Amino acid sequence: MTSPAGPPGSGGTSAQRPVKLVAVTACPTGIAHTYMAAEKLQQAADRLGVQMKVETQGSIGAENVLSDNDVREADGVIIAADKEVDRERFAGKRVLSTGVADGIHRPEELIQRARSAPVQTGSAAGPGGGGAGGGGGRERSQAYKALMNGVSHMIPFVVVGGLLLAISIALGGHTTPKGIEFDKDSFWFYVNTLGGLGFKLMLPIFSGYIAYALGDRPALVPGMIGGFLAADAVNIYGAEANAGFLGAIATGFLAGYLVVGIKKLKVPKFVQPIMPIIVIPIVSTVALGLAYIYVIGQPISWLFTHLTDWLNGMTGSSAIVLGAIIGLMIAFDMGGPVNKTAFLVAVGLIGTNNHVMGMAAAAIPVMPLGQGLATLLRRKLYSDQERETGIAALFMGFFGISEGAIPFAAARPAQVIPANMLGGAVAGAIAGVAGVENSVPHGGPVVALFGAVSGVAMFFVAMAVGSAVTALTTNVLIEIKQRKNGGAAAAAASPVREPVPVGALVTAGAGTAATAGAAARTASTAGAAGLAGDGGQPEVLSGYLTERTVKTELASDSKEAAIREMAEMLATTGNVSDVDELVRVALAREAQGTTGLGESIAIPHAKTDAVTRPTVGFARSDEGIEWGALDGTKARLVFMISVPEAAAGDEHLRILALLSRKLMDTGFRERLQAAPDEPAILDVLREIQ
Numbered sequence: 001m002t003s004p005a006g007p008p009g010s011g012g013t014s015a016q017r018p019v020k021l022v023a024v025t026a027c028p029t030g031i032a033h034t035y036m037a038a039e040k041l042q043q044a045a046d047r048l049g050v051q052m053k054v055e056t057q058g059s060i061g062a063e064n065v066l067s068d069n070d071v072r073e074a075d076g077v078i079i080a081a082d083k084e085v086d087r088e089r090f091a092g093k094r095v096l097s098t099g100v101a102d103g104i105h106r107p108e109e110l111i112q113r114a115r116s117a118p119v120q121t122g123s124a125a126g127p128g129g130g131g132a133g134g135g136g137g138r139e140r141s142q143a144y145k146a147l148m149n150g151v152s153h154m155i156p157f158v159v160v161g162g163l164l165l166a167i168s169i170a171l172g173g174h175t176t177p178k179g180i181e182f183d184k185d186s187f188w189f190y191v192n193t194l195g196g197l198g199f200k201l202m203l204p205i206f207s208g209y210i211a212y213a214l215g216d217r218p219a220l221v222p223g224m225i226g227g228f229l230a231a232d233a234v235n236i237y238g239a240e241a242n243a244g245f246l247g248a249i250a251t252g253f254l255a256g257y258l259v260v261g262i263k264k265l266k267v268p269k270f271v272q273p274i275m276p277i278i279v280i281p282i283v284s285t286v287a288l289g290l291a292y293i294y295v296i297g298q299p300i301s302w303l304f305t306h307l308t309d310w311l312n313g314m315t316g317s318s319a320i321v322l323g324a325i326i327g328l329m330i331a332f333d334m335g336g337p338v339n340k341t342a343f344l345v346a347v348g349l350i351g352t353n354n355h356v357m358g359m360a361a362a363a364i365p366v367m368p369l370g371q372g373l374a375t376l377l378r379r380k381l382y383s384d385q386e387r388e389t390g391i392a393a394l395f396m397g398f399f400g401i402s403e404g405a406i407p408f409a410a411a412r413p414a415q416v417i418p419a420n421m422l423g424g425a426v427a428g429a430i431a432g433v434a435g436v437e438n439s440v441p442h443g444g445p446v447v448a449l450f451g452a453v454s455g456v457a458m459f460f461v462a463m464a465v466g467s468a469v470t471a472l473t474t475n476v477l478i479e480i481k482q483r484k485n486g487g488a489a490a491a492a493a494s495p496v497r498e499p500v501p502v503g504a505l506v507t508a509g510a511g512t513a514a515t516a517g518a519a520a521r522t523a524s525t526a527g528a529a530g531l532a533g534d535g536g537q538p539e540v541l542s543g544y545l546t547e548r549t550v551k552t553e554l555a556s557d558s559k560e561a562a563i564r565e566m567a568e569m570l571a572t573t574g575n576v577s578d579v580d581e582l583v584r585v586a587l588a589r590e591a592q593g594t595t596g597l598g599e600s601i602a603i604p605h606a607k608t609d610a611v612t613r614p615t616v617g618f619a620r621s622d623e624g625i626e627w628g629a630l631d632g633t634k635a636r637l638v639f640m641i642s643v644p645e646a647a648a649g650d651e652h653l654r655i656l657a658l659l660s661r662k663l664m665d666t667g668f669r670e671r672l673q674a675a676p677d678e679p680a681i682l683d684v685l686r687e688i689q
Contacts, residue, residue, distance in 0.1 A: 019050045021114055022066050022074040025103050026057035026081035032597050032660040037080045037103030038064075039664035044107035052111075056657075057085065076114035078103070087120055088216070095120040101630050104598060142214065143253070150210035150252055151411045155385070157205055158407055159392045161198020166399040168192035175450040177350070179441040199403060203231035203245060206410065207252035214256025215263070218280040222258065222288045226251025229292045231335075233300075237293060240301035244336025245406050247300070251292065258284045300337050307341040319355065323432025324425040326356065327363035327466070331424025332417065334367060334402045334409065347441040358436035358453065361400070362462040363424040364443025368397030368404030369463065370423045370470025371416065378475045380588035381482075386411075397467075400444025408474075415481060419473035427466025434458035540685045541655055544616040548573055550678045551619035554638065562625050563587060563604050566640040570615045575642075581610035582642055596627030601663050602635035603656060606642050614643040616655060618681065620673065637663070637672060662688045 025037040038054040045052030055066045066089075071077070076094040079085050080103030087095060096117035102110060172188020173180040182189040204227035211223025230247030233239035243250070262280050271279065307329070314322050329342035346360040375382045375390030382390065389407055396404030409416040436455040440447055445463065448456050540546070549570055556562040567582045576582055585606040589595065596602045602625070617640045624634025641655050662668055668687060675681040 019076075019115065020074050021045065021050055021052050021076050021078060021111060022070050023052065023054040023078040023103075024057060024066070024081060024085050025054060025100060026085060032595070032603055032656050033082075033100045033104065035657045035660035036597055036664055037100045037107075039661045040104050040107045041078065041080065041110070043664060044111055048108065048111055050111055057081070076117060077120070078110050078114050080110065090120045093120055094118065105631055146210045146213035146253070146256060147249070148411065149213035150206045150208075150249075151407055152385075153209040154202055154206040154410070155389055155407050157198050157202040158403060159389060161195045161202060162396040162401050162404050163392060164191055164195030164198060165401055166195075166396055168195060169399050169446060173450075175440045175442075175447070175452050177440070180446075180450070200231065202403070202406070203227045203248040206245065207248040207255070210249065210252025211255035211259065214253070215259030216276075218263075218276045219256045219259035219284065221281040222255040222284040223252050225285055226255050226288050226292060229289065229297075233292075233297060237297075239293075239297050241304035241337035241340055242335065243296065243300050244333045244339065245410060246333050246336055247296070249410065250296065251288065254291070255284060255288050258288060304337040304341055307338065308345060311341060311345045319432035319435070320429045322356070323359040323428035323430070325428070326359040326432075327366070327424035327426065327428025328421045329424075330360055330363040330402070330428070331367050331420040331470075334406055334420075339402075343441075350439060350441065354437035354439055354454075355432065355435060357438040357441065358455070358459065359428040359431045361438040361443035361447055361453065362427040362431035362436060362459055363466065364400050364402050365397040365445065365463055366423045366427045366466040366470055367402050367409075367420045368393040369467035370397075370420065371405045371408040371474065372397060373467055373471035374408075374474040377471055378478075380591045381475060381478050398444060399446045400442050402443075412478065412481075415477035416474055419470045419477060422473050423466040423468075423470025425466075426469045427462045430462035430465060431455075431459060434462065436462065540682055541616050541658065541688060542614075544614045544655065545618060545682075545685060546573070547678045547682055549615060549617040550681050551617075552675075552677060552681070554619045554621045554625070556621075557623065557625065559590065559602075559625055559627050559635075560587060562619075562621070562635075562638060563590075563640070566604070566617045566619055566638065567642075569619070570611075570617050570640065570642055573615055575613040575615040576611055578610035581608055582606055585610070586640070586642075594628035594630075596629030596633075596635055597660070597663075598629045598631035598633055599663065599669065600624065600629075600633045600636040601639075601669075602627045602629070602637070603639045603641065603659060605640065605656065607645055608642070609645045611642045611644050614641075614655075616641050618685065637669060658688050 023038070023041050025034050025041070034056050038056045041054050042052055053066060053070050054064060056063045068089075071089055071093065074093060076096065077090045079087070079095060079097045080100050081097075082100045094114060094117040096110060096114045098110065168182065168188045168191040169180055172182050172186060172191070174182075182192055204224040207227025207230060208220050208224035211219035211226075227248045229236060230243040230245075230251050233242050259280055262284060263275075267275060267279075311325070311329075314325060326342050326346065329338045332338040343360055343364075346357040349356045372390040372392075372394030375387045375393075379387060386408070393404035393408070396402075405416070405420060409420065434455055436453065436459045438447060438453050438459075440450070440452040442452075445460065447453055448459055453459050549572075551566075551569060554562050554565060556565045563586050564579075564583050567576065567579050567586065570576050570582070571579050585608040586604045589606060590604065595604045619638050619640075621634075621636050621638065624636045625638070627635040629635065639659055668684070671684045672681065675684050
């Protein structure tokens with residue numbers, strides 16, 4: 001007589017049923033390590049006689065998604081991830097949480113430990129949930145992930161709102177003594193209104209999704225309402241000043257941790273069902289809202305009043321000192337009480353002392369222009385999402401929309417805010433010394449084009465120098481922080497970056513269903529077409545890898561030299577227009593984090609306009625090349641992937657996923673290493689499906 005199976009999540013099984021486990025793998029970039037961990041776990045499960053289904057959460061979207069039945073029947077769950085994974089669906093199950101590297105290097109151990117891991121409780125589940133056993137993997141802090149979650153959700157509102165405002169100002173705005181205005185009920189009036197709505201939602205979304213990452217859905221309402229108070233307390237209840245994005249960070253974390261605290265309270269059973277949908281949102285919203293109005297709002301109003309009085313007393317001092325102070329304040333919080341104090345003092349002096357508004361107008365665009373310029377000067381320090389946001393920030397800066405820099409300041413406040421302030425101070429000081437005047441309450445290059453500025457040449461000099469100072473300082477501070485953290489990649493530290501969330505951006509749509517669907521359609525189309533190459537043989541990786549892009553032995557003995565050697569090999573196809581640029585982008589990717597994946601494998605990759613068509617190369621190194629792999633092995637099997645910047649879909653991610661999975665097959669690697677010549681190597685590579 002066999003013993004019955006244990007209850008769900010207990011780890012107990014009957015003699016008639018093998019152990020069933022499910023797993024989720026994910027890494028910050030969502031590329032190679034995600035799929036390598038999945039393949040290793042699957043192989044280990046097969047060896048141990050364990051039934052396993054692994055969901056991968058990569059940059060092309062979630063694949064092999066776990067169904068409700070999969071989770072219900074599982075005896076345990078393994079989460080091998082270096083980014084946040086929603087655990088709500090695993091409530092009541094044994095959950096082992098660890099880093100993605102453990103999934104690659106310790107799969108058997110994870111499978112054994114999963115059956116005795118702690119049970120995931122309902123209260124711990126969700127985006128910010130804990131409650132699962134750690135596996136020794138290095139993870140980002142919960143607060144960091146929450147901040148990046150807010151940043152990644154905020155970025156689309158910043159970009160859409162800012163660009164609509166900029167376009168409407170450029171094409172439909174005109175200057176008046178009150179600023180830049182529009183003809184009532186005109187087309188551009190409504191475009192400007194839509195852009196303003198995007199900006200109004202920016203801080204509530206930011207605050208709300210910080211809270212959501214900490215306290216799950218019950219925290220979304222208090223987080224967003226707190227964000228609205230931070231963004232528009234002046235109009236909501238007549239406050240002296242708004243708290244701006246720094247206030248939104250505070251309300252987001254307060255709402256999240258408040259909800260987490262309320263969840264821990266013991267309540268009668270009859271109240272428990274309505275706690276997450278009624279009690280917690282109402283109690284936390286009232287508590288946070290009143291705390292903001294009576295506690296947070298009071299010091300902000302006090303600060304606003306005293307800063308205004310102090311700054312008014314400064315107007316008779318030297319121009320360089322006043323300009324520097326105005327610039328510092330304008331750049332500090334981008335819409336908060338310090339920024340608004342300097343701006344309103346300058347506006348109040350229009351008509352009697354236009355020099356002060358000239359100082360403010362020169363400083364206003366420095367933050368977005370400087371952050372956008374920083375992403376262009378040192379692209380390797382930033383994720384793809386940040387670089388795209390940087391382009392939008394440059395555009396917004398031209399039209400005096402300082403909020404374009406908020407995503408950067410929110411993601412890296414310790415580096416970005418000081419850099420912004422330094423650049424703003426320089427711009428304000430130069431404008432002050434040069435006697436620049438501005439007759440309208442707005443800033444940025446656009447006011448000069450509208451004819452509102454006197455001393456135009458020095459006005460542009462002030463903005464250009466201030467922006468350059470901000471850009472250079474930002475990048476220096478980021479690099480210093482990276483060195484302190486042991487060279488951790490900048491891309492692994494942003495919302496979308498991870499954060500970003502970011503997140504994000506995440507970054508932001510790389511993991512969306514639409515992107516996943518596009519990639520899946522690309523893959524299925526490639527498979528269905530037959531993909532026959534020369535001599536009727538099936539092509540390798542959709543024809544991107546050919547005999548021309550295969551080498552049996554690399555001559556190089558270093559990573560940098562090997563990347564250049566492979567880039568030159570890819571150039572023989574005619575698909576590479578600039579070898580130096582391809583090498584630069586590939587090495588920049590290495591600076592973000594090694595592409596040495598362990599198991600003697602390296603897959604350097606680059607997405608650049610130096611490539612006109614997706615091209616893949618393969619080469620071997622009998623001696624091995626030091627690539628910085630996590631397991632310490634030298635790279636003996638090297639693939640190089642190069643795709644155009646504007647390549648449709650995520651073809652390079654599909655290639656990476658295919659390679660990563662197949663290369664976890666020991667037999668495949670051995671056959672690849674033993675193949676005597678290029679045609680034999682291609683025969684082995686045709687196994688990749």
